[in-house]
Amino acid sequence: MLDGMAELGPEPRVLTRQEASDWVFDLGWRYVLGMLLSYVPVGSLSEAARAGAQAAEATGMDADEHLSMEILPDRLMIRLQTRTDAAVTTQDVILADRITAALRELGLDTIPTSPARSVQAIEIAVDALDIAAIRPFWKAVTGYDDEGLHTGPTDSLVDPLRQGPAIWFQQMDAPRPQRNRIHLDISVPHDVATRRVEEALAAGGSLLSDARAPRFWVLADAEGNEACVTTWQGRD
Incomplete structure (x- = not known):
């Protein structure tokens, strides 16, 4: 879990860009254009699908409101954003932390840059x-x-x-x-x-x-x- 998670407060709020970037930087996510983005390198489409299922399970009831993914043979691409606000909130940071921990249980990493290019x-x-x-x-x-x-x-x-x-x-x-x-x-x-x-x-x-x-x-x-x-x- 991220250190100092309690500092996010009990109620969801829209984060400043600086806050959003700082909170997720060390998790291998990046704040880009009102979203949190990350790559997960995988070895096959089936592994990407398993990783996606793990990410969805980690977000639980919040998945539909916050999480979107692209499942590809060599990577899982993950986006987090509070859709009603069209912005990153404290809840998105919490979910990024949960997803990262859940994927690590599968031996997978969340990273901001693939061999081709960075998230964008x-x-x-x-x-x-x-x-x-x-x-x-x-x-x-x-x-x-x-x-x-x-x-x-x-x-x-x-x-x-x-x-x-x-x-x-x-x-x-x-x-x-x-x-x-x-x-x-x-x-x-x-x-x-x-x-x-x-x-x-x-x-x-x-x-x-x-x-x-x-x-x-x-x-x-x-x-x-x-x-x-x-x-x-x-x-x-």
Whole structure:
């Protein structure tokens, strides 16, 4: 069990990004884009399924409200988030601790980085002068839905099956036809962000701005198409 678990308090509450990151860092989880994420390396699909069943059992009655997983032949991917809040709460930290302990009983580890890459989450950012006017179109054309209780005319949209990237809307003050109006935000663990930026630059990209780093770096490919590498830092 995590040391100092009693400090989380008796009642569930939404954690700051710093709190969420600090609580789960040593468990092999990472806080990314309002979720706790972890990999579990396995040797087969059946082993991944057993690990998933163990994780679900460890969360008990809280599983449906907090836990989601992807079962693959070489890994189990686990996400924890309090869905109604669309945020990480004290209960998610408690469940991460339980899941980690339960998987260790099977000889499995929760880790933040696979041989391929770190855990991450991707958003599509759409620039808009009138977000309320375009949000219904994007909701309809993608089949997406509101995120938890965030149902406002400018709130983000999410895939109800959690397969595709989230969509958020960036408020613009004036048209900017000289640049792309849609870009990707790649949210990564704070401890791998600098390396990801360096790799993108080495691959032919350019750095447009690091004025808001480590909150985000604005990068572009060789033709000026933009993408941002983002972390939770600097957002509380």
